[in-house]
Each structure stands twice: as structure tokens, then as C-alpha cells.
Amino acid sequence: MPVEPPVETPRDLAEAFRLMALSPRTPIAGGTDLMVRITGEIGSPPDQVLDLSRLEELRGIALEDGRLTLGALTTYAEIRRSGLVARSLPVLAEAAATVGAVQIQNRGTLGGNIANASPAGDTLPLLLALEAVIEVGGARGERSIPADQFWIAYRTTALAPDELVLRVRIPLVEARQVRFRKVGTRRAQAISKVVLALAWEQADRKDRWSHVRLALGSVADRPIRARSTELYLEGSRATLETADGAAETVAAEIRPIDDVRSTADYRRQVTARILHRIIRDAGGW
């Protein structure tokens, strides 16, 4: 039985900040997470809702100082349609295409995925691997939070109660390779059993890997970086030995759980195998 909390719709960011400063309100962007909570069956429903839909400041995709900037209200459909994304960071469009299905992609936003902080949020490992910076703000001002400091505990972010997610900035790096893989139960409308993003730098295919970033979703209480595996891969080449070692390292590094979607064993094994596959493909053997 749904509740109907009061909703306010600020016209600009200043008004939104002012309202948030009065007392904490629950922002609503696309509502694809929030409306699930409105029934009160799963978690507590919001008391007071702040509708972000008129905040034009939070829209748009742009290229600024070598960084791809996406407003918090950017939808998955917009990401998929964006020529800029297709040219500068196609892997982001690839990830957006795996979220829910068309209806969810039309409404769901990047900012919502970030603030919702689900351990299975599909874009979050990618933001971690790409070393994105999340810009947040409120009446007290704006600040930048590196992605790896944003999701601090189970469904908990570094966001203060009076702050909003404003935008995301992703550095574009010339020689960077990025791979994304989501494993769900079905081909659409599936919450990830494992989601993996891997980035590394390599000027030439024969070069050793540097600046390796491996991030994972659905294998911990929050999206995580697999730092031991990153270290293992740093400076290596894409050989069978590397792939075997990386697979073993990541399997030892993560502590997934059994839940209603899958088992700890499966998650560990599949994380290792898809990482192994990515290295195999990169090595071309």
C-alpha cells in the first residue's frame, strides 16, 4: 500500500540547496529506485520528497578540460544516444545499455545510481575504474569526492544529508583501455550477480600494463576496487601466466556472499573467469 509523501519542486539549484538546508529531504530524480521504496514494503518510505526534475543545472554531457562531465540528471538513454560519449568513452554507453531495459533507461539517472549506492549499481565499478570525481554540493558550497572515497559502507555514501550529487567528471586518458562486463540472470531487467570494470594504460599492444584499475560490483557490501589484483597486474603483460595469476589473486581478494541472486562460490569463480577472459582477449592468445 503506497504512501504519498509531500513533494516540492525547486526551480533552480539555489532553491534546492535552501530547501535541503531547512531539513533533509529525499531527492527524486528518475524515481526508479525511490518508487520501489514508496510501497513501504522494502525499507522505510521517504517522509518528504524533493523533485529534481526542473534543475537544468544538473543536466547535460560536455567535454571540459579533457574530462567528460555528466550532469547528475543524465539518463541512461541520453548516455546511449550521446555522440560525445560514443567518441570519447564508448564503454560508458555500453554499460548504460545493460541497465534495466528501455523504460528504466529513459528515466533512471547516473546521479540516482551513484546516490542510491547499491552494491550492484552497474555504473559504479566503471566510475571507480575510470577514477571519476563526483561533485556534490549544498547551501554550504560544492566539493569534489573521488569515486573511491564515495561509497563508504553498505548503501552509505560520503554525501552529507543536505547535499545533492551535482555532476560526475571522468578524466579522458589517451592510451587507456577499458573493459566492462555485467553478469546477470537474464539479458534485461537483471540485477548484477557480478559486474566488472577494468582499465589500464598501454601505448602499444606489446607494452606492459600500467595504471591498472579493477573495480567490481555485487561481490562486497559496496562497489570496490580490487587493489591486490591491480598491483598484481601493474607492469605485467597479457600472458596466460598473468591471467592465471590475476584470476587467482582476485578470487582470493574478494569476499562475496550467498544471497537470493547467486552464491559466493559462483561470484568468486565468475569474477576470476571473466577477468581471465579479458586478459586472454587483450593478449590475443
Added chain:
Amino acid sequence: MTSRTPERPSAQSTVATPARPAVRPAEAVIIAPGIAVRGHLITRGPIRREGPAKLTGDARYADDLVFPGAWYGATIRSNLARARFLALELDPGFDWSTVVVVTAADIPGEPLMGAVKGLTPDQPVLVPVGGDIQHHSEPLALIAAPDRRTLRAARRAATVRTEPLPPVFDPLDSDKVFVSHDVVAGDLAAGFAAADMVLEGEYRMGHQEQLYIENQAMIAVPTDDGGVTVHGSLQCPYYVHPALMRALAIDARQARVVQAETGGGFGGKEEYPSLLAIHASLLALKCHRPVRMIYERHEDIAATTKRHPAVVRHRTGVLRDGTLVAQEIEVILDGGAYCTLSPVVLGRSTTHAGGPYRCPNVRITSRAVRTNTPPNGAFRGFGAPQVIFPVETHLNRIAEALGISPLEIRRRNVYRLGDVTPTGQVLSSSVAGLEVLERAAEAVDFDAARAVTHRARLTGQGWDAVATSPLRSPVRASASGIGIALAWHGCGFTGSGELRYNSIVTIELDATGQVRVLAANTEMGQGTRTILPMIAAQALGIPSDEVEYAPQDTALVPNSGPTVASRTAAIVGGLLVNAARKLRAEVEARNDGRSFARVYREDAARHGASRASDQFKPFPGQPFDEHAFTGDPYPAWGWAACAARVDVDLDTGEVAVREVVAVDDAGVVIHPILAEGQVEGGTLQAVGYATIEEMKVQDGRYLNDRLSTYLIPTAVDAPRITAIMVEAPFDGVPHGAKGLGEMPMDVGAPAVIAAIHDATGIWIDRLPATPERVLAGLTASAGANESGRPGSGGHDRPGGRP
């Protein structure tokens, strides 16, 4: 009989326009594409009657019906699988005068209900205080309130006190047997003695949820005569009707059941609506107002019936050439907490257990047992899918062990005309097993497709290349395979079911000249409302849009039996043809033999209303002995084959079913598009059963009781489905139909599992073949391959239980 393969490869799915069978029963009524009506040629059948209303949102489902002043009802349920119900505590801080509360003490009639006439009434309408709770989410009390807010507050103010009792969850541990059978044919020991090879296997299947789009919904309206009218989402008005009479102690006229537009049933609205109708009525009679009980998805999945989980064991003796000589089969169905329909479901499991294969020496033992989970019940296929997957998979393993192709071993053993089944039925007509098999094999070029997989295996690109150590990606990222399966499906009820119902169908020509069919069979998406008028119109010689279908309201229509067991087109359709012929003869006789089509309006104006009815009469053949399980359990059998192609992701164990060719013999095809819809929907449900639909149960509770966690295939998971119809008419009914809806559900899963084997070399013996089970099989087979033997998946993986 003959059939034709479609030649429209570009379409997402195609249906073959059936050629007329060469041999037809005398006086067959032919209702199919190609008949000329008013100068038009019907090629695909008329549009479905309620289609436009459903498309435009005008269709009124139960929740759309408005009853001024109606209250909202809710159910207080147990949160333990087995317990003593000690007390219902009502918080004195809440004003209980604003709501009504119903407990078992308020039931005026019988406190226990049975699913249908003749079955043990063992299920409490509400568990009484002091009584035993037998499953999680069992109804203990009911509350109705004028608005949802008050209802929510009242629910919070009511607390259930219980004392836990030890539950039983494993059907193999249960000592309560609802029903059992033992079917013996020939001499089993002699059969095994003569065998060149004996193979044993055990197969398991879990629950499957019907997942109709519209949740269970019922609105009860008290009437002036002390009775009640219910409007709801339901399959069987005449199941609900006697259930209300018994529980409420009211007579037949005081109880009235009206079907609202129903958003899917699949068996899930066969028996459960009776309980919900009683609940809504108890509240309505107590508060003297209409009461709405519309379940939310979570409650619907948590509390209502599912497909029975099963354990099936096979021990089979064969000759070197693949000929079956002995089959020993044990079937155990998990009935859940109460008897409900388990005996009927087990009946079908028992008669179908041996598969569509001739075998002289057979023993089938079967039982349905009690466990402390919500009662399991009717679901498309009704006990057949649980035995067809085992027998088909077992036969494939035998074929592999003997080095015979899966197609060839079926050709050798499939029933032919004149063969005798384990219950002693002589298959004397309408036998199309070989035909459907050959059509499926030909449509996918089965031998050639298998040869490709086989060659890959020989060149090191096959099973060896897919097997890997647990943490290593194999050389190939994916593997493809093809599988085939065959099934039979008994037409209508098992045994003397039809005799028990004595169904009546009426057709009327009213005084205004309107022709109308009166039957209790419900539309729930499958096409009843469209095809029954077509059948009547054909018999009367008039266009189908001149025939109305009366609403399914027990005050208006006779009891033509439930809408279950794929019986509507076949059995009810047959009665309708006879009734229509009587009406036509009567009208034509008093109009100098002029055709009904020409004179019927004029006749109505002159003579007033006319009616004709037909009532079920036993089919010829041996009677069925329900205790010994001998005789003819069904008057005819439908036949189905399925070929499936899959891709298996070798890193993750995910299975993508790419293509399914489904060949079904429904006797005759009445409406090609609706028939195709049945095949596509049933196939997709079977693909879900085979691959991802898994109910996770912990302490007797369904963990994934939401749409976000109980996953079924989406449109993008759907294979390309080709439906090919074969027609082997049934001569026991005038129009030849045998029913179609369940066959695609029976045969899909074993075809998919066979295809997974073809791709990877692993045998999945437990449904569904989740990625977890497939990956376990793949990595186990890596170890086993070193000793030259592919492994078996799914034995030891709990498959995601936390």
C-alpha cells in the same frame, strides 16, 4: 495425417497452415483457415474478442471494478512454516470498532476446504486459535477497513503468537502420503534380465511460479438474501461456487460467482480463488459491505500455489539397438502443506511417466507427500513436465551410452498405432508421435546440426575445449548445441474426471434473434471467448461474429466444467458442436429445411427463444480404474516435439536459448494465431523452467517472492520460436480437437537440457539449469575429462541458497 512446414523464415515466429488431414472422422466439422464466410476467406482466424478492450485499457479487471462503499480486506499470515497458533493479540490502543476482524470462529459452515469435489478437505479456511500452522504465509485471520490507511494501522496493531513446531521440508523425509499409485505392466524382472544395458538416474525439479500478470483479486458483495456475489480473477466459477456454499453454509442461489476480465492463470487461478473468495465473503458478510481483496505481488507469490517440486528416479533396461525392454520409475511430488489438487496432479505424472514410448515391462510407483511449504497446485502441464524432463533426459543418456542418436532412439521406441500403454490402453487412433518428431527433426535438420557439434568435438574444438579449471577462462568463450525432445499429453481430465463433472453446454437463439453460447469456461488470455463462438458458428453455418459468448456468471451459464486440463477446445467444444447441431436441426425442421443461416432471425421472431444443450457422455473405450490405475486414462493423446538450439557461455555458465521449433498435434487447429500464441507462450515458460526460474526456499519461505527476484525470461531472452501444427484428429469429439495449451510446456525443458549437453558434454539432472549449476558441471567435467568422462552438473550445488 499430414502437416506442412512454414516457409516464412523472416518472421519472428511462424505457424504452419495445416493441410487437411487425409483421413478425417465421419462428419467432421472443419474449423480452420480457408473456410469461406460471407465471401471472405478467413485465413488467420478472427481477432480475439477482448483484444481491442485489452489493448486500449478498457478491459475491466477485478481491481478496475467500482463498488461504492467497498472496504479493503487484508490477510494476517503466519511467519513460520510449522507452529501452534496460540493467540491473536489485538492492541487495545487501536480502535477496533472502526474495522472488522474475522477468525476461524466466524466461519458459519465447514472450516476445512478441499480443492475440488472428491478430494480430502484438509485445508483450513483460517487456522483456528489453538490449531496447527502448516506453512509459511498461511492465513490466520482477516481484517477489513474502510480505507487503506486504517487497514494498515489495524494490521500493525494485530500480533500473532505462535509456538514453533518441527517442520518437514524434504519430500523424501515426509511420512504423510496424500496419495500413491503403483502401475505394473509385463514382467519387470524378465525385462531387466533380457536387457543388454541397464541405466539408472535421478532427476529433480523445483517449484515454478505461474506469474500471471494480474495478481489474485476478488471482491465480495453481500446480497439481500444473506448470500454473496463475488467478482474475481479466476479460471473456474464452478469451483468457487460450491466452495462458498460449503464454507458460508448458504445455498446455490445465495452464492453467485462472476468472472472479471482475468489477466492470466496458467493453473494458478484454478483452486486458489476459492479460498480468496471465501475470505472476501467472510469479511463482506461481517461488515455488511462489499470487500475488495486484491493481492500485491509479494503476497501473491508468498502464499499461492506453485508447480510441484519433484524427485523422479529411472532404472531402464535396453537392448543394444536401443529398444526399451524395462522401465522402473519412481515419482515423488512435493505437495506442500495440504492435499489441494495433488492427487489429480500425481495422476497425470503417473500416466505420463514412461514417456511416449513402447515398453513391454514397466513399473511406475508414485506418491505425493506433505511438506511444510505452501500447498502446490495446478500449473500448465499439471504434473507432466515433472516426468517428461526425466524420461527424455534419461533416454538421451541411454542413447549416448549406446552410441545411437537421440533422434534414432526415439524413432525406434515411440508409440505407433495399436501399441499398448502401461495402463493397458490400446492406442487405436490419433497417434502422431513419430510425425511430430520427424517434423521437428526435419525443420532444424537435426542430424546435420548434430554432426557439426560432433565434428567440433573430434577436432579438439568440442567438449575438451570447454572444460577448464575453476578460475581459468576456456579457449572458447561459448559453445552451441542442439537438442530434441518428445512428449505426449493426455487429452482432458485423467480418468473419470469428466464423468464426475457431467458438464453441460447450452446454446440459445433468443427472442431477438441473437445466438449465444452459454458455458462456464473462462477467457484468461488463451482464447476461449473467441474459439467457442467459432466452433458454434461453424456447426450452425453462420459467421462467428453472429455468435455471442455469454459472461461467465454462475447465475447465467450452466456448469460446463472448469477451464483446465486443455479441455475447453476439445471437450467443451465437442459438447458445443452437438448442442449447436441440435439447435440447427430444430430450427431447420420447422422452417421446411431451409438453412439455419437464412432463417434463424425470422424463426426467433416467429417462435420466440430456443435453446439446446448437450451433456457429457462417456467416451468409448475401456473405463479407467482410479485405484488400480488401469484402463484408458484419456480418450486420446496429443503429441509434441521440440528442437532447441542453445549457446552456452563457457565463462559464466549462462545459457541463451536461440531457437526453438515446436511441433504440436492438437487434433485440429481452430484458430491459427491463437494456437501459435499458445505454443510461443508455453515454449517460453518451458525455457524459463529449464534455465532460470528458480524458487529459492529457506525454512519453508520463498525468498524470491518479488518480480525483481523471481526472474522469468524477458522478450530479449526469448528464442526465435517456430510453431508447426500437425493434425491427428480425435474421433471421440465431432470436431477432432485434443487440446493444445499444455504440450509446449511439457516438451521444452528436456530439449533445452539436451542442447546444453550437446554443446558442453555435461548432463544437467536438476532443473533449472542455472548458470551456477552449469558452471559447476563445466568445471567438474574439467576434472572428469582427464579420466575421459564428462561430468554431471547440478548434483551438489544448492544453487544459491543462502
